[in-house]
Amino acid sequence: MKRWSFHGGVELPGHKQKSTTRPVESAPLPKQLILPLSQHLGAPAEPVVNVGDKVQKGEMIAKPGGFVSAPVHASSSGIVTAIEELPVPHPSGLYAPCITIKTDGKDTWLNREQQTDYRQLEPALIRERIREAGIVGLGGAGFPAFIKLNPGKTVKTLILNGAECEPYITSDDMLMRERADEIVQGLLIMQRAVQALHCIIAIEDNKPQAAQAMQAALQQIGTVDTGIVIVPARYPAGGEKQLIKVVTGQEVPSGGLPIQVGVVCQNIATAAAIYRAVYRGEPLLSRYVTITGSAVAEPRNLEVLIGTPVRDLLDSCGTDFTHLQEVIMGGPMMGIALADHEVPLVKTGNCLLALKQGEIELHPTVVPCIRCGNCADVCPVNLLPQQLYWHARSRDFDKTQEYDLFDCIECGCCAYVCPSNIPLVHYYRFAKSEIRSQQEQKRKADIARERHEKREQRLAREKAERAARHARKKPGTDDETKKAAIQAALERARASKPGTPPDDV
Amino acid sequence: MFKKTISSPHIHSPSYSTQGMMFRVILALLPAVAVYAWLFGWGVIINLLLAVGVALSCEAAMLTVRDRPLLPTITDGSAILTALLLVFALPPLAPWWLTTIGVAFAIIVAKHLYGGLGFNPFNPAMIGYVVLLVSFPRELTLWSLPAQLSEHTLDFGSTLNYIFSGTLPAHLGIDALTSATPLDMMKTQLGLGHTTSGIIAAHPVFGFMGGKGWIWINLLLLAGGLWLIYRRIINWHIPATLLGSLFAISLLFFLLDPQHAPSPLFHLFSGAAILGAFFIATDPVTAATSNIGRLWYGAGIGILIYVIRSWGGFPDGVAFAVLLMNMAAPTIDYYTKPRVFGHGDRDA
Numbered sequence: 001m002k003r004w005s006f007h008g009g010v011e012l013p014g015h016k017q018k019s020t021t022r023p024v025e026s027a028p029l030p031k032q033l034i035l036p037l038s039q040h041l042g043a044p045a046e047p048v049v050n051v052g053d054k055v056q057k058g059e060m061i062a063k064p065g066g067f068v069s070a071p072v073h074a075s076s077s078g079i080v081t082a083i084e085e086l087p088v089p090h091p092s093g094l095y096a097p098c099i100t101i102k103t104d105g106k107d108t109w110l111n112r113e114q115q116t117d118y119r120q121l122e123p124a125l126i127r128e129r130i131r132e133a134g135i136v137g138l139g140g141a142g143f144p145a146f147i148k149l150n151p152g153k154t155v156k157t158l159i160l161n162g163a164e165c166e167p168y169i170t171s172d173d174m175l176m177r178e179r180a181d182e183i184v185q186g187l188l189i190m191q192r193a194v195q196a197l198h199c200i201i202a203i204e205d206n207k208p209q210a211a212q213a214m215q216a217a218l219q220q221i222g223t224v225d226t227g228i229v230i231v232p233a234r235y236p237a238g239g240e241k242q243l244i245k246v247v248t249g250q251e252v253p254s255g256g257l258p259i260q261v262g263v264v265c266q267n268i269a270t271a272a273a274i275y276r277a278v279y280r281g282e283p284l285l286s287r288y289v290t291i292t293g294s295a296v297a298e299p300r301n302l303e304v305l306i307g308t309p310v311r312d313l314l315d316s317c318g319t320d321f322t323h324l325q326e327v328i329m330g331g332p333m334m335g336i337a338l339a340d341h342e343v344p345l346v347k348t349g350n351c352l353l354a355l356k357q358g359e360i361e362l363h364p365t366v367v368p369c370i371r372c373g374n375c376a377d378v379c380p381v382n383l384l385p386q387q388l389y390w391h392a393r394s395r396d397f398d399k400t401q402e403y404d405l406f407d408c409i410e411c412g413c414c415a416y417v418c419p420s421n422i423p424l425v426h427y428y429r430f431a432k433s434e435i436r437s438q439q440e441q442k443r444k445a446d447i448a449r450e451r452h453e454k455r456e457q458r459l460a461r462e463k464a465e466r467a468a469r470h471a472r473k474k475p476g477t478d479d480e481t482k483k484a485a486i487q488a489a490l491e492r493a494r495a496s497k498p499g500t501p502p503d504d505v
Numbered sequence: 506m507f508k509k510t511i512s513s514p515h516i517h518s519p520s521y522s523t524q525g526m527m528f529r530v531i532l533a534l535l536p537a538v539a540v541y542a543w544l545f546g547w548g549v550i551i552n553l554l555l556a557v558g559v560a561l562s563c564e565a566a567m568l569t570v571r572d573r574p575l576l577p578t579i580t581d582g583s584a585i586l587t588a589l590l591l592v593f594a595l596p597p598l599a600p601w602w603l604t605t606i607g608v609a610f611a612i613i614v615a616k617h618l619y620g621g622l623g624f625n626p627f628n629p630a631m632i633g634y635v636v637l638l639v640s641f642p643r644e645l646t647l648w649s650l651p652a653q654l655s656e657h658t659l660d661f662g663s664t665l666n667y668i669f670s671g672t673l674p675a676h677l678g679i680d681a682l683t684s685a686t687p688l689d690m691m692k693t694q695l696g697l698g699h700t701t702s703g704i705i706a707a708h709p710v711f712g713f714m715g716g717k718g719w720i721w722i723n724l725l726l727l728a729g730g731l732w733l734i735y736r737r738i739i740n741w742h743i744p745a746t747l748l749g750s751l752f753a754i755s756l757l758f759f760l761l762d763p764q765h766a767p768s769p770l771f772h773l774f775s776g777a778a779i780l781g782a783f784f785i786a787t788d789p790v791t792a793a794t795s796n797i798g799r800l801w802y803g804a805g806i807g808i809l810i811y812v813i814r815s816w817g818g819f820p821d822g823v824a825f826a827v828l829l830m831n832m833a834a835p836t837i838d839y840y841t842k843p844r845v846f847g848h849g850d851r852d853a
Contacts, residue, residue, distance in 0.1 A: 360516055
């Protein structure tokens with residue numbers, strides 16, 4: 001199948017072999033599960049349990065907080081011990097509301113509704129199942145999966161993203177090797193949901209075993225309109241818009257969605273979760289997680305219950321905590337450095353990367369930008385990162401927008417190659433958040449101004465009305481009318497004197 | 506526990522550093538420097554050491570005055586590179602004060618008064634050179650003869666003595682040691698009404714494809730430049746369009762009037778065209794930064810070099826051409842923004 005390419009990108013050392021040597025096993029059942037209410041993009045979920053409630057595995061403990069939202073389920077059976085703010089995986093190290101479950105060790109399931117043939121289900125019902133199962137994009141963004149599966153337009157190509165382009169991460173690789181059939185079934189369910197004309201499974205060329213397994217599964221299940229495309233391992237080939245470009249040659253318009261070019265893109269782990277939700281009635285309770293890095297004695301992939309504390313996972317793979325410098329959730333290019341090891345693993349957590357001290361330079365000496373343009377050469381969006389940096393640095397935010405700041409996907413290629421060690425992405429995040437808060441302030445100011453203007457108008461109108469009323473009353477009080485009224489009254493009195501009182505009294 | 510949060514990316518390529526880039530550029534210049542010294546004598550080495558010393562002292566002094574960290578900047582190699590490029594532009598027997606003034610002006614005024622590395626709009630080495638060219642034109646034309654043409658050679662001691670005190674051994678006059686450069690000679694003789702073939706035949710400074718001796722320096726500079734492109738220290742765009750446009754415009758005039766316009770090869774291999782293309786115009790701080798912009802920027806320099814050489818007041822035009830295009834770089838950048846992913850044709 002024909003492939004295209006995207007501008008820039010970098011070839012990164014993979015570090016992927018170490019974590020693929022052992023088969024995937026389930027992580028030990030943790031004593032405690034911490035389930036944040038916001039593990040997805042959109043409104044946080046709302047708790048439907050109380051402290052002290054007994055919950056079973058698979059039971060919904062928080063309902064969607066809006067349309068763009070996802071429910072949260074108990075990943076194992078136990079007792080709700082707290083609903084409170086706890087540290088969560090977030091770049092700022094913020095606390096957020098979580099439901100804590102003390103597991104009972106029995107792992108008892110709630111009754112599961114079995115569904116064997118997805119072909120009997122209407123697309124809308126499939127989406128409802130996926131929504132109820134709390135499935136979000138497992139590749140990292142965490143966008144509720146059912147929304148993408150309701151495109152409202154003809155879907156030419158459904159792309160399954162198995163590129164997994166970040167170094168170290170192998171969870172999708174292992175999932176494809178071990179559960180290819182589930183992924184393919186999940187893909188077919190999604191194809192039915194969006195009525196896609198054909199499907200493409202995109203896999204980077206550094207995962208030949210995964211590609212083989214997927215090919216075998218496709219043959220076994222016997223699909224005709226699905227093909228596997230091997231894409232060159234070049235970061236960020238797994239970025240949604242980059243992958244769509246590579247596979248279809250089309251560019252998703254700036255600020256637009258893939259559906260505008262007739263494409264829906266989902267991650268392969270999402271497909272497997274959809275299979276489990278639709279066939280077996282299992283909500284999203286666990287995922288494959290790569291636990292690797294120089295501080296980990298036994299790098300590997302584990303199937304992890306959502307909500308398992310990161311420390312438990314690091315422990316179970318023999319992590320050297322004394323020489324630990326940094327634990328990153330996600331990959332080294334876009335992952336989040338965890339401020340705390342007690343945070344739970346969330347739905348989007350595909351990897352825990354534990355790095356030894358000295359492996360990454362924490363505060364390298366930053367020297368001035370010499371405008372070498374390496375950053376522009378590697379930018380997959382074809383921006384001019386050095387110009388964005390100048391303008392962000394001088395807080396010239398209009399200029400940053402002129403240079404299309406908001407097209408930046410924060411992939412980190414520019415900072416990776418910057419010879420001056422400038423934390424470029426940091427500057428872009430700063431500029432973006434400043435612009436957003438300025439816009440928010442402007443919006444509020446506009447509302448306030450509008451309100452003020454309306455109030456002024458209202459006051460002016462009321463004043464005018466009062467004046468008008470006043471003016472209308474005035475004719476009723478001048479002398480002539482008074483005289484006329486007196487005159488009329490006298491005449492009425494005169495007329496009524498001789499005879500009977502008038503009818504109108 | 507408060508822990509400093511670090512934002513992604515968490516890794517950095519080990520193969521990119523400003524220092525590494527500067528020192529590779531210096532490395533690429535060294536073979537040509539060695540041959541330059543071999544052909545033109547001890548003066549090159551003495552001036553080189555002097556220039557590097559002055560550059561580092563000025564850099565250190567300015568960093569101290571500006572209250573900036575000394576170590577990361579003084580070791581980044583940029584001042585050494587400026588000194589090296591300037592020495593290439595100066596006559597091998599340039600007196601010490603000439604070299605000192607040029608380097609000091611380059612580092613103090615052209616670099617640090619504009620904000621230091623990364624903030625200077627003009628190439629410091631070229632500013633230093635141009636200051637000397639307009640202030641001391643006579644000294645800059647006294648170019649020593651390459652060893653193969655000269656009947657007299659100066660040993661280390663007498664060279665040192667000449668550079669620092671201006672006195673030569675009793676039997677020698679400065680005219681015996683120096684002559685005009687090939688470009689200078691060509692310009693003067695053409696101005697006197699001679700033809701190119703006649704000039705080349707009559708004067709021994711001319712050799713195959715340019716000036717005698719110069720060809721080797723230029724070939725080594727070319728090799729060094731190509732190595733830099735291969736190692737991705739510089740991009741191909743600026744050298745390609747600079748040399749391409751210089752070649753094209755000189756070919757045009759050469760074809761129109763071969764007796765009064767020197768050949769394209771003469772233009773490429775005499776003077777500072779190759780040095781300028783690979784080592785001066787590619788200074789990223791002062792050049793255009795987008796790839797399309799770099800194409801225009803290089804082409805502009807190539808054409809300006811030809812214009813200045815042919816009709817300007819100076820024999821070579823690289824320095825002025827580079828400085829003029831430095832001035833144009835921000836505008837070029839503005840009009841050559843690349844098309845961003847997902848955008849239609851760039852509407853300006």
